[in-house]
Amino acid sequence: MLSEQSTPVVRETLPVVRAAIGEIAEVFYGRMFDAHPELLADLFNRGNQANGEQRKALAGSIAAFAEQLLAHPDVRPDTMLARIAHKHASLGITSDQYKIVHKYLFAAMGEVLGDAVTTEVAEAWDEVYWLMANALIALETRLYAQTGAAEGETWQQMTIAERHQESPDVVSFTLRHTDGRPCASFRAGQYVSVQVELPDGAHQIRQYSLSCAPGRPEWRISVKRAGGAALPDGEVSSWLHHNARVGDTLTVSAPFGDLTLRPGDGPLLLASAGIGTTPVLSMLNHLAATGSPRPVTVVHADRTPDDHAHREELRQLVRALPDARLHLWYEEPDGQEPEAAAGLADLAAVELPESVTAYLCGPLPFMRSVRGDLLRRGVPAQDIHYEVFGPDLWLAAS
Incomplete structure (x- = not known):
């Protein structure tokens, strides 16, 4: 919970920080990597640094956390924090690294915002940072303990x-x-x-x-x-x-990730595109191995049938379930899958049972499209779960 003295300061300065946080992140990463080049070489994803995705993710997570503190002061945003904590644990992040991030992040904030960062503003945002950092450290400590590993030693x-x-x-x-x-x-x-x-x-x-x-x-x-x-x-x-x-x-590393198949007997929608098929395969393998009677609707989109990895395995798993249906779309059909539709995935023609729980995995445009379709059809947002490969650029928008 954000303190009474910090709440109005964060509320007043959030628009300024949100507008500048992209520049703050650029300065922050530059300074931190200059001082700690080993972090870029051995921890941070150089691809996501090169294309700017990591910086966007940082901006989204900090701004989203601050907004949650203001909008729901008595509720911790556990879904957002859990996703970040699982990713951090899979990388072997340690609690002392949060101190390094804090040092260079707040130096960058002062450099970019200048005189706007008064003592009062600095203390309020310092509180935001450590509320988020300490919550993540606690979650990551628990995750390490669950795998039987010491902090950071997941390898x-x-x-x-x-x-x-x-x-x-x-x-x-x-x-x-x-x-x-x-x-x-x-x-x-x-x-x-x-x-x-x-x-x-x-x-x-x-x-x-x-x-x-x-x-x-x-x-x-x-x-x-x-x-x-x-x-x-x-x-x-x-x-x-x-x-x-x-x-x-x-x-x-040990296994991590919070997009997991919840137990139960309700109907499922498993929707994927491209390499997003991999967690769906795991879920279907689990359902088949346990003889699950759950109604399962499987949707997959790909560029061509040849590009569709594990295509025959997906068909076999769907056939192995007593109440499962498969819907395929290919941007460039070649006749190998005559029952597949041409073009991008379109759920308008897919029959969905009531009380369906959806799991989405694939490129962001695909997931945004499918999520929008599901919301328009009355599926509650809390019943739509998704997985992002790479930094989660959807945190602030979902």
Whole structure:
């Protein structure tokens, strides 16, 4: 809860901070990386730094948290905080790193806003920052404890047991512990981080959804090649495509992520596009393995049938469920899937049962479109869950 003395100050200055926070973030990251280059090399995603997405995400999360404190002073925004905490834990973030961020963030705020940052303003926003930081630290401490790891020590060595080319741009890797013990279970929809050493010596980290059923002795991830090997946004996926082979060892985190299949017997909508199919595969694998009778509507959109990774596996899983239906869209149909529709996904013709719970995963334009369709059809916002690959640019808008 924001204190009585800070509340009016934050309310009055929020528009100014929101308008300038993009510039503040740019100065902040520049100063911090100059002083701590290891953070950019070994922790922060260089691709998201290069395209500005990380800075937008920072702006969205801080502004959204401040707005929540003002609008609902007695309610902590746990959904937003949980999503960030899971991502931080998957990266091995530690509590002392929040002090580093604080130092350079508030120096940047003073540099950008100048005399507008009075002592009163600085103290009020300092309170906002530490309310958010301490809440995240507590959540992350709990997540580390649940995995049996000390703070920041989530990493383990895993061996690639199998490699399959699922589509021209997607390859899957089956992972086993190097000592032969079974992999830990996880919740359907979660992801792991993979850390690789690149040719320049940097240790970059990316997240990949677990695309298999929980409870198996092995894990599987499916990696889409992004950008190109020479581009920051594609350097890890390209490295894995070109270098990772059966028998090699990868550094992998414990499973994290809060977009998970909730228990129950109500109807489900699982909607994905592109590589967003991977958490859906995990959910369907789990439903099939447990013999679930739940009504399930599966929607998937892709560029072409050949680009649709795990296409036949998706069909088999839908067929394995007693009450499941599959709807496909391809931007460029080629006759391989005669029942698929042409173009972008359109839920107007898809019959949805009452009280459906929806899970969305894919590019932001796809999820915005599907979410809008669902809201117009009367699905409550709290029953629409989504997963974003990369920094969550939707926090302030969702």
